[in-house]
Amino acid sequence: VQGAAGDDGQAPAAPTRQKLLSLYRKLHGHFGHRKWWPGESPLEVAVGAVLTQNTAWRNVEKALANLKADCGGALTSAYLLATPEPTLAELIRPSGYYNQKAKKLHGLARFIEDALGGDVTRLAALRLPRARELLLGLWGVGPETADSILLYGAGLPVFVIDAYTLRAGTRLGILPPPLVSGGSAAYAAAQQVFMGRLPPDGALYNDFHAQWVALGATYCRPRPLCPDCPLLSVCPTGRKV
Ligand code: SF4
Numbered sequence: 001v002q003g004a005a006g007d008d009g010q011a012p013a014a015p016t017r018q019k020l021l022s023l024y025r026k027l028h029g030h031f032g033h034r035k036w037w038p039g040e041s042p043l044e045v046a047v048g049a050v051l052t053q054n055t056a057w058r059n060v061e062k063a064l065a066n067l068k069a070d071c072g073g074a075l076t077s078a079y080l081l082a083t084p085e086p087t088l089a090e091l092i093r094p095s096g097y098y099n100q101k102a103k104k105l106h107g108l109a110r111f112i113e114d115a116l117g118g119d120v121t122r123l124a125a126l127r128l129p130r131a132r133e134l135l136l137g138l139w140g141v142g143p144e145t146a147d148s149i150l151l152y153g154a155g156l157p158v159f160v161i162d163a164y165t166l167r168a169g170t171r172l173g174i175l176p177p178p179l180v181s182g183g184s185a186a187y188a189a190a191q192q193v194f195m196g197r198l199p200p201d202g203a204l205y206n207d208f209h210a211q212w213v214a215l216g217a218t219y220c221r222p223r224p225l226c227p228d229c230p231l232l233s234v235c236p237t238g239r240k241v
Pocket residue numbers: 168171172219220221224225226229230231232235236237238239
């Protein structure tokens with residue numbers, strides 16, 4: 001991360017812990033606590049983490065509503081496993097890539113049933129690296145999906161990185177531009193910026209990630225709305241706009 005060139009050819013200064021916490025406080029002061037992740041149970045969080053791949057959350061909500069209507073209440077891994085893949089695919093069609101996602105949900109449900117006795121929160125009994133390794137070993141589960149399940153489903157202190165974080169972090173000068181190209185190396189490097197500086201505090205990571213989502217959805221869009229952004233006073237990109 002350190003040493004990569006910024007917009008102006010200069011290496012962006014590595015953010016200090018104080019800088020990151022200051023950004024968090026400004027965001028929290030503007031948006032309030034985000035009470036993230038939207039899900040009625042740890043399993044619903046895990047299912048949502050798969051369904052949200054490559055689609056907007058409003059589409060996930062429709063797919064989750066279909067699943068909950070079909071199972072007649074709270075989602076369980078046993079229900080997901082007992083539902084044939086084509087049926088599952090039809091129910092989650094609004095989330096897009098539904099055939100792939102049905103297969104992913106079956107794999108995830110099998111893991112939750114077999115390794116966790118149907119209880120996602122049992123991931124918290126494992127060491128974080130081991131829990132993460134197990135999730136990443138599942139077909140179709142990448143770092144963002146695994147970390148979302150670990151943080152929001154099991155309460156483990158792992159920082160979730162997403163496109164919003166990369167875009168705003170780069171514009172703010174706390175992440176260097178090459179990270180925007182994506183990929184697992186970019187993900188790991190960006191994650192290290194936060195986890196290498198902030199205490200391993202699941203509650204902080206929970207709301208900080210949610211604040212990036214709020215910032216990216218509201219102000220730091222592909223065409224940013226800088227004049228109204230709560231971070232304008234500390235953002236080198238915003239000050240140039
Ligand atoms: S000031 Fe503009 S570029 Fe900077 S974080 Fe806010 S919206 Fe993004």
